Amino acid sequence: MIAKTYTTMLGGRELSIETGKLAKLVSGSVTLRYGDTLLLVTAQAREDRSTLDFLPLTVEFEERHYAVGKIPGSFHRREGRPGEKAILSARITDRQIRPLFPKGYRQETQVIITVLSADQQNAPDVLGPIGASAALSISDIPWGGPTACVRVGQIDGEYVINPTADQLTRSSMDLVVAGTRDAVMMVEAGAQTVSEEALVGAIEFAHREMQGVISLIETMRAEVGQEKFNFVADGDLSVDLVPELAEKARTGGLRDALLTVKKKDRSSRTKALRDGIIAEYVPDAADEGAAERITALKNAFNKVEKQELRRLILEDDLRADGRNSKTVRPIWIEVRPLPQAHGSAIFTRGETQVLGITTLGTERDELLVDDLTAETGDKFLLHYNFPPYSTGEVKRMGGQSRREVGHGNLAKRAIRAVLPSFEEFPYVIRVVGEVLESNGSSSMATVCAGTLSLMDAGVPLRAPVAGVAMGLVMEGENYRILTDILGLEDALGDMDFKVCGTAEGVTALQMDIKVGGITPAIMREALAQAREARLHILGKMAEVLPAPRAELSPTAPRIVSLKINPELIGKVIGPGGKQIRELEAMGAQITVEEDGSVRIFSADGSAAEAVRVRIEGLTRAAKLGEEYEGTVVKTAPFGAFVNLFPGQDGMLHISQMSEERVSAVEDVLNVGDKLRVKIVNIDDRGKIDLIRPELEGKIAPREPRPARAGGDRGPRPARRE
Structure with a gap:
């Protein structure tokens, strides 16, 4: 195939997509350029069908340090496991393309996005999904795109498409939106406490602006796209069984089982009902063909269960735990359960429980960033841990999963918006969310628990932040928005919509839509309902801890700051660092900036004060007349x-x-x-x-010593050449 290039304008800059030049052995391959950021995106599927009962799709986002003219900082000086930024970028693409694969498609499929050049102004994270959409669209892989993805900023009240890195520092929001020709599919946002209306406006603006990119990919598909291969989906034996099982389940007490408040009890009752029905159809599980029959019956029962839950929600406004659509689960909170932590809190909402812990450290504890961004360090860390016991399961425990990275990043964006600046509060801050129980919305509980632990530690937040997960059940024109969804409702629903913010506005948002036709009116209604829930949760938090503690936690280390004349920094450091080592031996860590800012960090306040006195003495300037x-x-x-x-x-x-x-x-x-x-x-x-x-006044003053030319030893002879 001859190389072809397609171009369009996006956000006032040219976006070009080329195919037929690089990686020609793969099913779908494109290079995408925006400014001086250049990506190679490939899509490939196996010929053989997987035996797995889910779509085996993997998306990899490969950062190459040569893209910014750097050698990796690892021991081996080569790229290793993907960093947090790469994982989050891969998730943006995955969430956009996954829903559009056809039902029953089980071929193992891989999309690889490789960053070949990064100008550090045009972010590759929103370009990867465009490249993936183009590669899949022109490949022989069955897929229902195209899609497009853009970032929206708001500067001086105006929306900006794909703001540069410099512009983003002046933006009140960082909103990523992905969608098809007709619908928005995914939204992720961090914001400096903006209104719900501003967010809806930004989403509408993004969907309009991405249409040119979608048209471009449609043109590519029409001109160079391959014929999609046929795939065989297993026949769904359960479909014909649904009507019959539905009647048996309803007469057998399915409604009462589904309305059981506690998760374990509900699961036990529905399982007992299902197994009883299956036993009627398959009395002997050892018979030939019994295993297939049992699997089909289980799948049919799951469909019946989902249908009944959706019917209860739409017709009776009743949910699995007996709540109506707008009710938040019962909340209880305990502050400072951990005696030695700098700050800690337990936040429990229904059967979701998170232990939040805050630890304060020095600049030496900041996270060193070794990716393709211009940033070198991060002074705010938030880690979300989701152990298997939180859902009553047994699983292998390894490193942090991509899900944990994604949920942690959402909570981090929500809280970062209300943190004091480093100049106001010169600590590196780490928040950990330990999920102890999970029945939906654990990332939002992490926002609440993390906020409370920060306030318990005495971190002067600008305002408390809370989060809530919203859902949607929609049949035609009939729909109902759900507040504070359960895990079950996330699975059976048509939208997962997480909203975080203060009493004044939104600080973070994440939305994944599973159906088309979500209108701006529904979004506005969901945001308004989420605001009511958020205010309710903030009220419960305020009953326990209304504001950050006036004093730092007694277990937290102290930082003493002072400013010295930059010309006297050498006196603090000393020859070969001798002086600063002596000072740190007094029980403190010391950082000295080029502008003369000095920070003394110690778990012992008296030691920090003693070091301060010493430094002030070392850098004190004598004054005439004193x-x-x-x-x-x-x-x-x-x-x-x-x-x-x-x-x-x-x-x-x-x-x-x-x-x-x-x-x-x-x-x-x-x-x-x-x-x-x-x-x-x-x-x-x-x-x-x-x-x-x-x-003074009684004896004659001494004549001032005359200044000497050329230094202490008088004028020096000219240098001999």
Whole structure:
């Protein structure tokens, strides 16, 4: 195939997609360029059908450090496991393309996005989904696209498509939207407390602006797209069984079983009902073909269960645990359950429970960033842990999963918006959300528990933040929005919509839509209902801890900050770092910035204060006319050298020691003597002349020492060439 390039304008800049030039052995391959950011995106599927009972799709986002002219910082100096940014970028693409594969498609499919060049202004994370859409559209892989993805910022009240990295620093929102020609499919946002109406407006704006990209990919598909291969989906034996099983389940008490409040009890009752019905159809599980028959019956029962739950919600406004659509589950909160943590809180909502823990550290604890962004460190960390016991399961435990990274990032964006600046609160902050029980909305419970633990630690948040997960059940024109969804409702529903914010507005949002036709009106209604729930949750939090504690937690380390003359930094560091090592040996960590900012960090407040006094002494500047209680440190025939404060001596001339003539300095002063002195002159070399203040006006002042040309030893001869 001859290479072809397709272009369109997006956000005032050219977007070009080329195919037929690179990676031609793969089913679908494109290179995508936007500014000087260049991506290679490939899509490939196996010929053989997988035996798995779900879609085996993997999306990989490969960051190459050569893309920004860097050598990786790892020990082996090569790229290793994907970092957090790469994982989040892969999830954006996955969430956009996964729903559009046909039902029953089970071929193992892989999309690989490789960043070949990154200009650090045009972010590759929203370009990867466009490349994936193009690669899948022109490939032979069955897929229902195309889709497109854009980022929206808001600067000075105006929406901006794909703001550059510089523009994003001035934006009140960072909103990523993906969609098809007709519908929005995915939204993810972080914001500086913006209104719900502003978010809906941004989503509508994004969907309009992405239409040109969708048209471009449709043109590519029409001109160079391959014929889609046929795949065989297993016949669904359960479909014909649904009507019959539905009647048996309803007469057998399915409604009462589904309305059981507790998750385990509900699961036990529905399982007992299902197994009883299956036993009627398959009395002997050992018979030939019994296994297939049992699987079909189980699938049919699951469909019946889903249908009945959706019917209860739409017709009776009744949910699996007996609530109506707008009710938040019961909440209880405990603050400071961990005696040694800097801040801690337990937040429980229904059968979802998260332990939030805050730890405060120094700049040395910041996360070093080694990806393709211009950032070098992150001073706010939020880690979300989802152990198998939280759902009553047994699973292998390994590293952090992509799901944990994604949920943690959502909670992090929600809370970051209300944190004080590093200048206001010079700590590196780590929040951990330990999910202890999970029955839906554990990421939102992490936002609440994390906020409470920060307030417990004494971190001066600008406002408390809470989060709630919303759902949707929709049949034609009939729909119902659900507040604070259960895990079961997430699975059976048509939308997963997580909203976080303060009483004033939204700070983070994540939306995944499983059906087409979600109108802006439904979005507005969902956001309004989420706001009611958020205010309710914030009220419950305020009953326990209405504001950040006025003082830092007694277990939290103290940071003392001061500013010194940048020219005196060397005095604090000392030759070869000798002085700063001596200071840190007093029980503190010390950081010194080029502008003279000094931070002293210690678990012992008195040690931090002692180090502060020492540093102030080392960097103290002598001033003309000031008096000091000094100590004689050396004598000479012409006078005595008096230490005024650490690192600073002055000279008391023999003529300034007494009203009477002094023959020898030792007749009046000796090393170790303490006396009060006053500065009467500081010459151009910083040399200090002293007098005993009680003699001022009684004896003739000493003539100031003349300045010397060429330094202390007089003018130097010209250098010999």
